[in-house]
Amino acid sequence: MKKLMLYIVPFCILAASIFFVSERFSADKGRKYYEEAGQILWEIKTNEKIIALTFDDGPHKKYTPEILDVLDKYNAKSTFFIVGENAEKNQAVIQRMYEEGHELAIHTYTHPLRTTIPNLLKEIKQTHETIYGISGYSPTLFRPVEGQYTEGMIDAVAKEGYKVVMWSWHQDTMDWKSPGINKIVNTVLKGAKEGNIVLFHDGGGDRGQTVKALEKILPELEKQGYKFVTVSELLEVQKTTNKMENNKK
Numbered sequence: 001m002k003k004l005m006l007y008i009v010p011f012c013i014l015a016a017s018i019f020f021v022s023e024r025f026s027a028d029k030g031r032k033y034y035e036e037a038g039q040i041l042w043e044i045k046t047n048e049k050i051i052a053l054t055f056d057d058g059p060h061k062k063y064t065p066e067i068l069d070v071l072d073k074y075n076a077k078s079t080f081f082i083v084g085e086n087a088e089k090n091q092a093v094i095q096r097m098y099e100e101g102h103e104l105a106i107h108t109y110t111h112p113l114r115t116t117i118p119n120l121l122k123e124i125k126q127t128h129e130t131i132y133g134i135s136g137y138s139p140t141l142f143r144p145v146e147g148q149y150t151e152g153m154i155d156a157v158a159k160e161g162y163k164v165v166m167w168s169w170h171q172d173t174m175d176w177k178s179p180g181i182n183k184i185v186n187t188v189l190k191g192a193k194e195g196n197i198v199l200f201h202d203g204g205g206d207r208g209q210t211v212k213a214l215e216k217i218l219p220e221l222e223k224q225g226y227k228f229v230t231v232s233e234l235l236e237v238q239k240t241t242n243k244m245e246n247n248k249k
Contacts, residue, residue, distance in 0.1 A: 029151065039158050040149075041231070043168040044195040044238040049225045051196045052234045053078040054167060056107055056143065057176075058203030059086055059093040066211045067202050068096060074218040076228035077101050081143040081165075084109030084127030086203055091134045098135040103230035105141035105165065106131070111204075113145060117156050120144075124160065141165050141231055165231050167199035175210045176201045184213035189220055195238075197231065 034040035053071075058064045058080060071078055080097055082104060087094050098104060108115075109123040109130070124142060131139050142162040144153065149164065157164055170191040173184045188198055200210050218228070229237075 034154065034164075038163075039154050040164045040166060041197070041235065042166045043197050044234050044241075046195040046237055046241060048227075048237060049194055050227050050229045050234065050237065051192060051194070051198065051221065052229055052231050053198050053200065054081060054105075054143075054165070054231065055079070055200045055202040056081045056204075057083055057086070057111065057201050059090040059097070060203040060207065061090050061093065063207035063211060064090070064093050064202045065096070067200075067207070067214060068093075068100060068102075070211060070214045070218060071102070071228075072100060074222055074228070076218055077103070077230050077233070078228065079103040079105050079141065079165075079231040080202065081105045081107035081141075082127065082131060082139075083107050083111050083203065084123065084130045087127070087130050087134060094131065094134045098137055103139075103141070103232055104131050104135060104137050105139050105143065105231070106162070107143050108145055111145055117153055120153065121156060121160060124157070124162065163235070165197065168193075168196040171196050171198040173198065173200055173210075173213070175207065175213070176204060178206065178209050181209050181212045181216070184209060185216045188213075188217050192221060192224070192226065195234065197234070 031042065035042070053076065055067065055078060059082065080102055082094070094104065106124055106127045108120070109126045112119070112123070115123070128139055131137060140162060142157055143165050147166050154164060168191070171188065173187050175184050200214075201207060202210065221228075
């Protein structure tokens with residue numbers, strides 16, 4: 001029996017290694033592949049002065065309403081990637097988001113750092129049902145926790161009819177680390193470009209710095225001529241641009 005185990009154990013370790021390595025590299029098809037397949041969005045190419053502000057991990061009973069107040073002041077529409085269990089606890093905030101013209105999107109139900117594809121799909125469905133139950137709106141966008149994905153996950157999510165949304169690589173404000181108001185402001189303003197998707201957080205901790213940073217970012221971008229749109233509006237612009245380019249060919 002011991003002799004047999006000497007063969008079985010190394011084999012199991014090898015098999016596990018192959019699985020994890022293949023899973024890791026199965027997502028490594030590259031950004032271009034996923035963009036051309038229409039499965040993942042990082043940003044769009046456009047000459048229009050539009051930019052999409054997005055918020056993860058909320059809603060939060062204190063910080064999300066404060067963010068909504070700032071957005072309202074500048075007539076800025078944004079996309080909120082919602083954690084389902086937070087939506088359950090803050091239904092009035094979800095309703096306000098929807099009524100004020102913001103886009104409701106999915107960011108899982110419990111915000112698991114690691115999970116299986118079947119469980120992820122279950123969490124997406126649960127969050128979808130929660131958002132729909134509160135607002136009557138059916139979300140079509142999904143952002144994975146920490147932006148982590150595999151080929152299997154992307155395929156499964158796409159089959160369920162959702163578009164995966166990331167963010168412009170240079171527009172991660174890292175506000176969840178509370179890096180300081182000025183650092184958040186500088187990240188956005190120095191990197192701002194037409195068609196960008198900016199990543200903020202409205203939940204998951206103290207977001208006081210995010211609120212104060214937005215009070216500086218929005219008037220400055222407005223002064224530069226930017227209009228703040230939802231991710232779906234960004235996608236509509238992309239669709240129109242692609243159609244015009246195809247007609248020229």
